[in-house]
Structure formats: C-alpha cells, structure tokens
Amino acid sequence: MTELSGRHIHNIVRRALNRVDDRLVDHGERVAYLVMHMLLEEGSCDARTIRNVSFVALLHDIGAYKTEEIDNMLRFEIEQSWNHSIYGYLFLKYLSPFRSYAPVVLFHHTPYVELEAMNVPLKELAECVSLADRVDVFMEQGAGEHVLEVMEAYRGTKFSPKWLDLLKQAEQKKGILEKLSGSLFMDKVYEAQEKVPLSKEEIDVFLKMIIFAIDFRSRYTVIHTITTTSISRQLAVLFGFDEEKTDKVRQGALLHDLGKIGIPVEILEFPGKLSPQAMKIMRTHVDITEEIMGGEIEEEITRIALRHHEKLDGSGYPRGLRDEDMTMGEKIVAIADIVSALTGERSYKVAFDKKKTVRILREMKEENLLCPYCVEMMISHFDEIMRQVGKTGNHILNIYNIMQLEYEELARQYAYKGRDTNET
Ligand SMILES: [Fe+2]
Ligand SMILES: [Fe+2]
Ligand SMILES: [Fe+2]
Structure with missing residues (x-):
C-alpha cells in the first residue's frame, strides 16, 4: 500500500x-x-x-x-x-x-x-x-x-x-x-x-476521505463501511493475523463498498425489498469499486474488497467463487459485511439484536454460505466486537453531528447574511 x-x-x-x-x-x-x-x-x-x-x-x-x-x-x-x-x-x-x-x-x-x-x-x-x-x-x-x-x-x-x-x-x-x-x-x-x-498514515486518511465521499449519496453506507471495517479488523486480530496482514484486511474492508458512490441514492436507501432490476444495479457496485481502484491498489487488498459478496457454495457474486478460491481475509470481510448489515439500522429494517443475528449467521453457516470458523469466532466474541463497533460508530456519528451544527452556524453567519444583502 x-x-x-x-x-x-x-x-x-x-x-x-x-x-x-x-x-x-x-x-x-x-x-x-x-x-x-x-x-x-x-x-x-x-x-x-x-x-x-x-x-x-x-x-x-x-x-x-x-x-x-x-x-x-x-x-x-x-x-x-x-x-x-x-x-x-x-x-x-x-x-x-x-x-x-x-x-x-x-x-x-x-x-x-x-x-x-x-x-x-x-x-x-x-x-x-x-x-x-x-x-x-x-x-x-x-x-x-x-x-x-x-x-x-x-x-x-x-x-x-x-x-x-x-x-x-x-x-x-x-x-x-x-x-x-x-x-x-x-x-x-x-x-x-x-x-x-x-x-502510510497519509494514504490511510486519503482512503478514508474517499470513503466519506460516499456520504454524498448515503450516510448509511458510510456507517456500514466503518462498522464492517471495525469488525474485520477485530476478527483478523482474533485469528492471530500479524500487523501487516491485519492492515490489509482492514484496508480491503474500508474499500469494499466504495463502488456504492456510483449507485443512485434511490436504490441505496430504498425503503423495502429491491426489485430484481434494482438489485441488478445494486450488485454492480462491486464492478464500480474495481473500476475506481483502477488496478492501482495492491492485489491482495483489491481482492479482499471485491470478494465480499462471494459465498462458499459458489452462489455469490460477481464471480461465483467457492470456498477453496477464497483466502481467510476475504472470508472475514464477507462475514463482517453481513454482521454490519444485520446489526445496523437500514432504510428498510430496524437493527437486529444479538439473538436474531446469531441465528441468521448459524443458518448461513449450515447452508455453506459463510466460513464456519469466522462464524464461530464472531459469535464467541460477539459482545466485545460489537462494543468496539459501538465506540467507532459513535465517534463517526459525533463528527456528523458536529458538522451539522457547524453547518447551521456558518450558514447563519455567511449564507443568510449574503441572501439578505442580495434581496435589499
Ligand atoms: Fe457490498
Ligand atoms: Fe470552483
Ligand atoms: Fe466553488
């Protein structure tokens, strides 16, 4: 990187x-x-x-x-x-x-x-x-x-x-x-x-900035990305990944939904189940991520980012890869993505509690969709992982709140004043 x-x-x-x-x-x-x-x-x-x-x-x-x-x-x-x-x-x-x-x-x-x-x-x-x-x-x-x-x-x-x-x-x-x-x-x-x-630190802040730009489309997506990244990093540490490998997982997770910057907001924040056609558009976010990365980001990180919708039985997208094609880092981000979606509030659903989330993860494990080791690691450390997610999420929400307040304050100071003078 x-x-x-x-x-x-x-x-x-x-x-x-x-x-x-x-x-x-x-x-x-x-x-x-x-x-x-x-x-x-x-x-x-x-x-x-x-x-x-x-x-x-x-x-x-x-x-x-x-x-x-x-x-x-x-x-x-x-x-x-x-x-x-x-x-x-x-x-x-x-x-x-x-x-x-x-x-x-x-x-x-x-x-x-x-x-x-x-x-x-x-x-x-x-x-x-x-x-x-x-x-x-x-x-x-x-x-x-x-x-x-x-x-x-x-x-x-x-x-x-x-x-x-x-x-x-x-x-x-x-x-x-x-x-x-x-x-x-x-x-x-x-x-x-x-x-x-x-x-390295500057690159990291740059990548985060690009992720925050998704906020122009959807704030849910930014929060989801931050949550997925936090879960991925923690799972990598729990599996004993060294610092370098953990960092690659973290960066792959950070970039995993970057392509959503190219998906219309009506689809990103649709309050219900997406039609097959809308779903098809939604799924292109993986290709858009690939296009935006433009082959300029390290291969291993790119793969982690682009494979988060693949499933062990080959039923995922975009490539229909199977268990044996995927690395542990890729499987970690795939489960982190799902946990973030289940435990997060969305335009179409409330946040699921631990019981419901664990049940769904176990079902997906039984159906050979998710890596069984990742599922068990996630479940056995659920509370501590989600506590950390809460802290990170609160930090981001705080920033957004401060931005909102400051926006109003500055608008009062400059924008409205400007409008008054234009009218008179
Ligand atoms: Fe995604
Ligand atoms: Fe300009
Ligand atoms: Fe300008």
Whole structure:
C-alpha cells in the first residue's frame, strides 16, 4: 500500500467523484493547475505545501456534490454560493487529510476586498484559488485570451492584485492558459503530487476521505463501511493475523463498498425489498469499486474488497467463487459485511439484536454460505466486537453531528447574511 503515490490517489479520487458528477472534477483539475503555477511563480512554498495545495484546489468545490450547487459553480455569477463553500470547508476539516487548509475552501468565493478586511487564516491562498476558479469558469465560457483583461477589470475588488500579477507572469513565461485547453496540462500537477511521497498514515486518511465521499449519496453506507471495517479488523486480530496482514484486511474492508458512490441514492436507501432490476444495479457496485481502484491498489487488498459478496457454495457474486478460491481475509470481510448489515439500522429494517443475528449467521453457516470458523469466532466474541463497533460508530456519528451544527452556524453567519444583502 505504501507505494501508492499522490498521483494514484488523485486518479482514485477523480474516478470516484466522476461517478457522482463528472462536471466538477475537470474544473478542479484545471484550478489545481492554475494555482500550482501561481505558487511556483511566487516561490515561497516548499514541495510538500505545493503537493497539498494541489489536492485542496482539486477538491475546492467538493461541497457542491452535497449541496446540489453544481450548476451555480459553473456559472460566472455566483451570489448563492455559500452552501457548497461551507460544506466543502467541513468536509476538508473533518473528513480529509487537509484539515488546516479548510478555510481556503470556505472563502474561495469571497471577493478580495471583503476577505482582506477579515481576520481569517490562509486568506491569501483562498484569494489564489478564487482567481484560478473564475479564470477557469470564464475560459470555459469562451473568454479565450481575453480572460486576463476581464480579470484585470476586477483587480483589487474581486481579485487580488498579487495573484493577478503572478498569473500574468506565469502566462508570459510559460503560456499556461493555452496549455490548459490541451490534454497534457495535468502532467505538471502529477509531478508535484509524486515529488513528495505519501506516508502510510497519509494514504490511510486519503482512503478514508474517499470513503466519506460516499456520504454524498448515503450516510448509511458510510456507517456500514466503518462498522464492517471495525469488525474485520477485530476478527483478523482474533485469528492471530500479524500487523501487516491485519492492515490489509482492514484496508480491503474500508474499500469494499466504495463502488456504492456510483449507485443512485434511490436504490441505496430504498425503503423495502429491491426489485430484481434494482438489485441488478445494486450488485454492480462491486464492478464500480474495481473500476475506481483502477488496478492501482495492491492485489491482495483489491481482492479482499471485491470478494465480499462471494459465498462458499459458489452462489455469490460477481464471480461465483467457492470456498477453496477464497483466502481467510476475504472470508472475514464477507462475514463482517453481513454482521454490519444485520446489526445496523437500514432504510428498510430496524437493527437486529444479538439473538436474531446469531441465528441468521448459524443458518448461513449450515447452508455453506459463510466460513464456519469466522462464524464461530464472531459469535464467541460477539459482545466485545460489537462494543468496539459501538465506540467507532459513535465517534463517526459525533463528527456528523458536529458538522451539522457547524453547518447551521456558518450558514447563519455567511449564507443568510449574503441572501439578505442580495434581496435589499
Ligand atoms: Fe466553488
Ligand atoms: Fe470552483
Ligand atoms: Fe457490498
């Protein structure tokens, strides 16, 4: 896993978000490119900062996936843009490896004069992203080489003179705007993302961030994923797996339902039994996971993630594998997935208690669907495993609650105020 580079992560993020809506990822990449060139001209940032900022710029509109402000984002006039800035800020702050950069996202649509009068961290960087953002939107609307003249008209009001000068400088030296319409402009960004290797911990937080992005579709799915991961890790430890092997099981579990980011929310949260047709769509989440991973994640982890719906008797999907084809790690995640589904609340069912869950697991064992050793290990340690699941789950729910409260608070502070001034 450690060989995953920033570029790999970038591509995984790209493919995952494209499954939600493909209009914003390209915009994010072009903004990352412009921001990076301005920072290089400025010359005060080290390679790690430039790498991190390239990700922040890529993700600057991530809140729009949640707030349905995508159309607004891609227009030039954007008065009603606070909601996605606030959600994006909270996403960065609580669910990403870029907590400290969150204010950049919060203020990426705030005019330069207003921002200058505020006492907020990283406002220069927010001004940089703000300029890059509008340059790209305006270019996309056909401004061509006139884009800099248009930006010039807002010098010192909407846009920062400093970044405007650096943008022009980069344009004069390297012709960055022309390259933007070509296909190779991202090479420079990839280079910056690969220059400073990601640590194991950083990769882990990145993967978790991608999993949290499923929240744009369904919060149940995020909680289910976290629960499955906790159960899988605990079972691996109980079976005596060493640290490295346990970690692979944990990461495979973390990624196991990633493809649900591409399943319509009406199906993910359908309040009842799915029709055969809807079920067919639901089952494609395994293929979507495979597509998003794009062969960039270690084989063993990939297999664990992709085999959680296989059954010992060959009746599972997508491959109909049998007992002898599957490793213990794969079987562990398969049972953890089921326990999480049974013990969790869903749009179509209440949470099952221990008695009912144990009965169903035993039945599945008798029917040769689940690994008997995993079932017995799960049942004999049921209480301690579920206690830990409860702790992890509460932690996530707490984060979501804090995000909700903070969202309302920030919306009161900025969004509603903005609306008032627009109306008067
Ligand atoms: Fe935006
Ligand atoms: Fe944007
Ligand atoms: Fe699944």
